[in-house]
Amino acid sequence: MSFKITVQPSGHSFDVQPGQSVLDGALNAGIVLPYSCRNGTCSSCRGKVLEGDYDAGRAPEQLLSQQDRDAGFTLFCQAKPASDMVIESHEIRMASDIQIRKMPSRVAALEKVRDDVMIVRLQMPTSEPFRYYPGQYLEFILKDGSRRSYSMATPPREDNQVELHIRHMPGGVFTDHVFGAGATAMKEREILRVEAPLGSFFLREDSTAPMVFLASGTGFAPIKALIERLRQTGSRREIALYWGGRRPRDLYQSELAEQWAADMPNLRFIPVVSDAQPEDGWTGRTGFVHQAVLQDLPDLSGWQVYACGAPAMVESARRDFVEQAGLDPEAYFADAFTSLADVK
Numbered sequence: 001m002s003f004k005i006t007v008q009p010s011g012h013s014f015d016v017q018p019g020q021s022v023l024d025g026a027l028n029a030g031i032v033l034p035y036s037c038r039n040g041t042c043s044s045c046r047g048k049v050l051e052g053d054y055d056a057g058r059a060p061e062q063l064l065s066q067q068d069r070d071a072g073f074t075l076f077c078q079a080k081p082a083s084d085m086v087i088e089s090h091e092i093r094m095a096s097d098i099q100i101r102k103m104p105s106r107v108a109a110l111e112k113v114r115d116d117v118m119i120v121r122l123q124m125p126t127s128e129p130f131r132y133y134p135g136q137y138l139e140f141i142l143k144d145g146s147r148r149s150y151s152m153a154t155p156p157r158e159d160n161q162v163e164l165h166i167r168h169m170p171g172g173v174f175t176d177h178v179f180g181a182g183a184t185a186m187k188e189r190e191i192l193r194v195e196a197p198l199g200s201f202f203l204r205e206d207s208t209a210p211m212v213f214l215a216s217g218t219g220f221a222p223i224k225a226l227i228e229r230l231r232q233t234g235s236r237r238e239i240a241l242y243w244g245g246r247r248p249r250d251l252y253q254s255e256l257a258e259q260w261a262a263d264m265p266n267l268r269f270i271p272v273v274s275d276a277q278p279e280d281g282w283t284g285r286t287g288f289v290h291q292a293v294l295q296d297l298p299d300l301s302g303w304q305v306y307a308c309g310a311p312a313m314v315e316s317a318r319r320d321f322v323e324q325a326g327l328d329p330e331a332y333f334a335d336a337f338t339s340l341a342d343v344k
């Protein structure tokens with residue numbers, strides 16, 4: 001027996017099958033609630049339950065305190081209904097027009113741009129256009145059924161190829177394969193099962209607000225897709241691009257960002273390095289990348305922020321921009337690159 005979920009304030013409703021999460025039921029019905037990781041390790045799908053019973057599932061204390069739970073807040077990617085429910089959440093109309101599909105993909109090219117960063121080009125099926133909003137991500141479905149998420153670094157292309165930027169996490173199941181040596185290494189022509197497009201991290205193109213793009217490490221990938229999209233449309237919106245890494249070499253495509261800054265009068269690029277060594281000869285900005293934003297832009301009211309990368313950076317930026325710089329919490333869009341190790 002399925003349960004009926006009604007979303008307020010829209011009044012839209014959808015059915016959730018037994019054992020399914022509220023978020024998955026909504027996505028199946030083409031209703032997109034805000035979400036990112038789908039595994040209870042970020043807080044993008046946090047929302048309020050107004051009526052009904054549910055199993056809240058797993059949610060770390062730092063994302064959902066006991067006080068939050070008592071007030072009816074939950075993570076919709078984890079919450080499983082035990083009755084009909086009424087929930088409060090906004091909906092993202094823009095993403096609901098693209099169907100999420102499972103499909104095979106083929107590795108078209110592998111380019112190691114740093115010791116620990118691989119650019120992977122994937123060929124998606126050519127039977128129909130592979131549609132997504134720049135900023136969204138795909139999930140690889142591994143042989144054991146587990147999944148790994150990677151953001152598309154390019155806007156949709158006519159040849160249905162996508163570019164991914166994958167950072168090696170030593171000991172990690174999937175990235176050890178991507179960077180592996182010998183017979184177990186990922187190779188061109190390898191077939192991988194994919195589900196896509198996913199996530200609600202994409203440009204709000206109905207706005208003319210100036211934008212901070214904030215990336216750490218391979219969090220640059222979806223930001224690159226957003227900027228390439230803005231270049232295609234000829235947008236004149238003001239962009240302050242901050243990209244942080246521990247060492248200068250972590251900013252693996254800084255020449256590209258510098259090129260954008262040279263030929264886009266509306267874009268500034270500020271690279272920030274947190275752990276420069278004397279041999280790096282670094283003379284640029286230092287410290288935490290989100291702190292550099294606060295130093296330069298102490299008043300973020302009227303801005304939109306698009307942040308991507310390390311979960312700690314994404315959460316600190318959300319908190320500090322809202323509390324210290326007056327950013328509207330609704331104007332903060334983020335994908336935290338959480339991994340299984342973040343699941344407590």
Ligand SMILES: Cc1cc2nc3c(=O)[nH]c(=O)nc-3n(C[C@H](O)[C@H](O)[C@H](O)COP(=O)(O)OP(=O)(O)OC[C@H]3O[C@@H](n4cnc5c(N)ncnc54)[C@H](O)[C@@H]3O)c2cc1C
Nearest residue numbers: 149150151166167169171172173174175337338339340341
């Ligand atoms: C929305 C989203 C988008 C993302 N986009 C990108 C992207 O564009 N580029 C990118 O590089 N990454 C991205 N990620 C992260 C990516 O999905 C993977 O989590 C990451 O690549 C690690 O995968 P893995 O299989 O190699 O590691 P896993 O096997 O998942 O392990 C992760 C790390 O944790 C360690 N570990 C595993 N289990 C434990 C444990 N029990 N205790 C302690 N440590 C443990 C491993 O050694 C490894 O270092 C994204 C994540 C999300 C949620």
